[in-house]
Amino acid sequence: MADYVIVGGGIYGCTVAWHLAKQGLDVQLLEAKTIASGASGGLGERGVRGNGRDLRELPLMAMAYDQWTTLHDDIDGATGYRRLGHLLLIERERDLASAPAQVWMQNQQGIETHLLSGDELRELEPHVSEDVIAAIYCPNDGVSDHTLTTQSMVNAAQQHGAVIQENARVTGLEHDGDRVTGLLATIDGKDAHISVGKQVVLTSNTHALSFIKQYLDIELPVFAMLPQVMALEPMEEMPMTHLIGHAHRTLAIKPLLDNRVMISGGWRGQWNSQTGEGETLPDQVEGNRQQAIAAYPALKDVPVDEAFADRTELISIDGIPIIDYLPGANNMLVGAGWSGHGWAISPAVGKLMAEWVMTEQQPDLLKPFKYGRFT
Numbered sequence: 001m002a003d004y005v006i007v008g009g010g011i012y013g014c015t016v017a018w019h020l021a022k023q024g025l026d027v028q029l030l031e032a033k034t035i036a037s038g039a040s041g042g043l044g045e046r047g048v049r050g051n052g053r054d055l056r057e058l059p060l061m062a063m064a065y066d067q068w069t070t071l072h073d074d075i076d077g078a079t080g081y082r083r084l085g086h087l088l089l090i091e092r093e094r095d096l097a098s099a100p101a102q103v104w105m106q107n108q109q110g111i112e113t114h115l116l117s118g119d120e121l122r123e124l125e126p127h128v129s130e131d132v133i134a135a136i137y138c139p140n141d142g143v144s145d146h147t148l149t150t151q152s153m154v155n156a157a158q159q160h161g162a163v164i165q166e167n168a169r170v171t172g173l174e175h176d177g178d179r180v181t182g183l184l185a186t187i188d189g190k191d192a193h194i195s196v197g198k199q200v201v202l203t204s205n206t207h208a209l210s211f212i213k214q215y216l217d218i219e220l221p222v223f224a225m226l227p228q229v230m231a232l233e234p235m236e237e238m239p240m241t242h243l244i245g246h247a248h249r250t251l252a253i254k255p256l257l258d259n260r261v262m263i264s265g266g267w268r269g270q271w272n273s274q275t276g277e278g279e280t281l282p283d284q285v286e287g288n289r290q291q292a293i294a295a296y297p298a299l300k301d302v303p304v305d306e307a308f309a310d311r312t313e314l315i316s317i318d319g320i321p322i323i324d325y326l327p328g329a330n331n332m333l334v335g336a337g338w339s340g341h342g343w344a345i346s347p348a349v350g351k352l353m354a355e356w357v358m359t360e361q362q363p364d365l366l367k368p369f370k371y372g373r374f375t
């Protein structure tokens with residue numbers, strides 16, 4: 001029995017657990033495998049980026065910028081946060097035409113943004129391709145180490161008294177009318193029943209989709225995806241020092257601390273039903289690598305060190321998450337469908353989700369993410 005039961009030990013579940021436990025509340029977190037075994041773990045680093053983000057998420061990113069700078073002190077643990085600055089590269093005149101409007105809008109929302117000419121860009125990034133004519137620059141963007149941060153976050157939650165259970169898979173839900181009263185689970189291979197005193201927070205990523213369908217008969221407009229990430233072999237001299245995105249290429253580049261270049265941006269792997277894991281596809285790996293070479297020709301002869309597509313993410317049909325109580329379960333807050341960019345805003349959203357379950361008042365900044373926008 002716990003007052004607040006959290007399903008899923010990724011960054012969202014752990015952040016909500018930390019905020020609730022800090023208030024002295026009775027919190028239990030159930031994680032099916034191990035902490036950070038889902039989208040909040042794995043190769044390299046995650047982008048902490050406001051540049052190019054959906055308008056509705058920009059106020060959350062503005063809030064998260066401040067939180068990231070002090071998070072390691074707040075949770076007394078490492079996050080690997082580095083403020084590198086993000087450059088959205090522009091090669092085509094038609095993309096340059098819309099750039100001033102994007103720069104204006106992002107500045108309005110508290111995301112410091114500048115439009116750089118080709119010459120200004122080359123002062124920051126001398127090795128960028130000659131085809132790049134301009135860039136949208138956000139100096140406050142950066143990266144953090146997702147696996148490390150999630151571990152630090154769960155440690156902080158535990159320090160404040162949250163009960164964290166790994167190898168604890170939630171399998172069922174009990175309710176009394178519209179109220180969830182208990183969860184069924186398998187903990188260390190044994191059947192278990194957890195009574196819910198007050199609220200459930202469902203942050204189990206792809207699992208949430210089938211769970212909601214089964215117990216609330218609601219089909220969320222989201223789908224599972226296996227984003228591909230890869231690291232090239234270490235280079236003596238790194239060709240870039242910023243976090244890189246691109247206006248028309250499917251591309252994200254991160255310079256890692258171990259002198260490897262990490263490449264991603266939206267290429268996908270596929271599910272292997274025999275191994276029960278996601279795997280990369282050779283044409284996707286090569287396609288992603290070629291996009292990186294087009295932006296940074298110095299990457300041409302650098303072999304791929306490792307590539308993965310083993311962490312599933314739920315993508316929402318309109319590209320922003322669903323953070324809401326759903327019909328039929330008025331004490332279960334769902335956070336799902338982060339659409340490949342949930343990491344950066346997690347300090348802000350996790351804090352606001354915790355406030356919502358404690359006060360039962362919906363925070364204004366979370367209103368754009370309600371389920372009702374689809375119905």
Ligand SMILES: Cc1cc2nc3c(=O)[nH]c(=O)nc-3n(C[C@H](O)[C@H](O)[C@H](O)COP(=O)(O)OP(=O)(O)OC[C@H]3O[C@@H](n4cnc5c(N)ncnc54)[C@H](O)[C@@H]3O)c2cc1C
Nearest residue numbers: 008010011012032038039040047170207338341342343344
């Ligand atoms: C490859 C990749 C690259 C990304 N890059 C970026 C980036 O650069 N910038 C950015 O902002 N975002 C990025 N994201 C998105 C971001 O990482 C995710 O949105 C975020 O980590 C989601 O956190 P979560 O806690 O919701 O989910 P998860 O970390 O997936 O956690 C959910 C947890 O629930 C557990 N679980 C599942 N079923 C059950 C069950 N039945 N019972 C109990 N527990 C269960 C899982 O084991 C898992 O640990 C990326 C995502 C991926 C996959």
